[in-house]
């Protein structure tokens with residue numbers, strides 16, 4: 001099976017986290033997001049342990065909460081001892097209202113508003129990850145007004161191509177995020193930050209992309225960042241205390257995708273960092289990384305009921321389901337691959353179908369050309385795997401569809417972490 005938490009029982013029925021998917025669908029209805037909390041915790045511990053073994057106490061993994069942000073996930077992150085990375089007041093509020101410690105919240109974003117800055121400073125979050133010089137000026141003014149000394153990391157674009165999809169490529173020199181090292185822009189940015197009296201520059205941040213599989217991407221990033229750290233040290237006397245290397249490890253969406261051995265990668269990366277830091281004559285900074293997808297993706301599965309099967313003889317076959325781009329826009333956005341499985345027994349002949357949604361767009365495709373039972377029919381259940389990251393968090397109410405609930409599976413039990421949106425919810429903001 002694609003991930004360790006997917007099995008079939010003796011009747012060929014699909015099980016997720018050891019629980020029967022059909023029974024869960026009957027109890028909670030479809031479309032349904034399932035989240036395997038034990039798997040999320042397992043992934044958190046994988047990072048914590050790898051960090052501890054590779055860096056000792058001098059490092060912290062942060063969960064990039066944009067991958068899936070709701071209170072129950074934030075509680076898990078608090079319990080597992082990770083930090084949280086946020087990109088909006090909404091994500092900060094979600095974390096704080098779940099009891100997540102403010103000092104372990106990092107605030108990202110290339111377009112923070114005055115209101116965002118005011119809110120985050122007054123919430124006393126740990127760190128701003130400052131994207132640009134305008135933000136620096138606004139943050140200085142706001143922190144001064146509130147009498148707060150604000151710790152920050154400065155987002156730097158190292159100029160790396162991580163060879164991933166264009167839409168999630170954030171390392172190249174001319175992307176919209178951060179300030180490039182190139183053209184002396186990075187140096188000017190740091191200098192400006194150091195001149196601000198209520199801003200405390202703890203270090204640097206970079207994030208080169210998502211769905212990164214290539215071995216050397218983080219190593220290349222480190223090379224660029226360490227040489228920049230050396231330049232800062234030599235020209236400004238600035239010591240980078242914290243170095244955040246961003247997120248981005250890829251996960252398996254298809255059987256043909258590679259499995260990344262994250263602990264082994266982190267261990268190799270740590271060796272590389274130590275070597276480069278020592279060659280540069282610097283002292284080892286506190287290391288942060290921001291995994292999102294690799295913590296929650298394989299903890300997720302979405303379950304749908306088939307509404308219609310269309311055989312356009314000689315042309316195409318469609319399986320149309322009761323969800324679609326409103327609960328999973330990722331194929332529409334960047335042709336993201338997915339594995340779809342029938343929930344009941346997989347025996348018998350197969351046919352190729354486009355698995356499509358119920359929204360009024362021809363582009364409402366979950367996945368083209370998936371193999372499903374030839375006799376699939378209305379009422380049958382289909383599961384789409386590896387939907388834990390960027391599915392619930394990207395869901396919309398397009399066509400006024402209510403967003404599905406998130407049901408958490410933990411230790412053989414199940415409970416609602418986010419309830420299903422009702423018709424009243426859909427009109428709750430309307431006057």
Ligand SMILES: *Cc1c(COP(=O)(O)O)cnc(C)c1O
Pocket residue numbers: 064066067085108207209210211246247248249290291292293294389
């Ligand atoms: C999206 C993002 C992450 C998380 O990326 P994953 O691929 O989900 O691990 C981390 N840091 C920043 C700045 C991001 O934009």
